[in-house]
Structures are given as structure tokens and as C-alpha cells.
Ligand SMILES: O=P(O)(O)OC[C@H]1O[C@H](OP(=O)(O)OP(=O)(O)O)[C@H](O)[C@@H]1O
């Protein structure tokens with residue numbers, strides 16, 4: 800029977816600042832069956848699109864992307880926040896629901912023509928995923944889809960990445 804992932808998402812009003820309703824995936828991660836089921840859904844989505852690489856933004860994009868890449872037997876490259884990655888990098892800046900940030904990706908992370916799945920825990924305004932996609936494409940990767948556990952529909956992140964296939968397991 801399909802799992803209702805909603806029961807594993809915790810909600811906190813006014814966190815981390817007034818006016819934000821924070822959706823926390825921690826309870827899902829803490830439940831082995833739910834985490835595995837969520838991973839399986841994303842693995843299926845990636846398999847159908849023949850992904851051969853996964854990229855996810857720091858920090859929660861790692862939690863979603865790593866088990867998927869591992870299950871598929873393909874690589875995962877972390878898109879890290881500023882000043883965390885040594886060597887040659889590409890970078891992209893973006894606005895958040897709360898704040899502004901820059902992500903970086905190793906120049907060698909993605910090869911030209913590689914089919915990349917981009918993962919994160921949550922799609923809000925879409926700034927984070929859009930910045931990650933821009934870096935993958937700058938390196939010549941082909942983004943075959945994006946996958947999230949949670950999507951906050953009011954924030955319209957989906958519109959920002961309308962050219963890409965999107966999987967989200969829970970919508971608010
Ligand atoms: O769609 P957006 O408006 O860009 O928001 C979604 C992003 O915000 C959160 O990350 P955050 O920057 O808080 O970093 P963290 O994962 O390190 O907590 C979340 O994990 C997503 O990456």
C-alpha cells in the first residue's frame with residue numbers, strides 16, 4: 800500500500816523567522832520505512848528518465864540525493880554553499896524565502912551530455928533548485944528532472960522551473 804508521506808512532515812509556525820511556516824522532513828528521515836519509500840519513489844522517477852548522475856544542494860538536498868544515487872549505482876555531487884568547495888568551481892547566487900545565498904559546484908562534477916537528476920528536500924520559491932540547475936547546465940549536463948519530498952505550492956517554485964519534469968511527494 801502507498802505510504803501517505805504527509806504524516807511524516809512536521810510543521811512549525813514562525814520558524815526560522817516570523818511569517819514562515821517551516822516544513823520539516825526530519826520525522827520522515829527518522830522512520831526507516833518512510834525514508835526508504837520516499838527514496839524508492841525518486842529512484843523510479845530517475846530510472847524512467849535514465850539518470851546517470853545526481854546533484855543536490857547543501858544541506859538537505861544531500862539527504863534526498865545520496866540514497867537515490869547509491870540505490871541506482873550512480874554518482875552524487877554536492878552543490879555546496881559559498882567557501883566550502885576547494886578547486887575549480889562554478890557558482891550561482893539566488894534569493895531564498897528567507898535570505899540570499901550562493902551555491903558552488905565542482906567544475907568536474909558533471910560531464911558534457913550527462914543526464915542529471917537534481918534533488919532537494921523542499922521546493923519553495925525555486926531559487927535553490929534553479930541555481931543548482933544553472934550550474935549543472937553551465938557544465939554541459941542535461942537536467943532530466945527534479946525531485947523533492949515537499950512542495951510549497953503557494954510560493955510558485957514550480958513556475959521557475961517549468962521547463963523541467965518535477966516530482967514532489969507532498970504538496971502544501
Ligand atoms: O525553493 P527555495 O525558496 O530556494 O527554498 C528551498 C530551499 O531552502 C532550504 O534550504 P536552506 O537554504 O534553508 O538550507 P539548508 O538545507 O542548509 O537548511 C531547503 O532545504 C531548500 O534547499
Ligand SMILES: Nc1ncnc2[nH]cnc12
Nearest residue numbers: 820821822823896921923
Ligand atoms: N517553509 C519552509 N520550510 C522548510 N524549508 C524551507 N526552505 C525554504 N522555505 C522553507
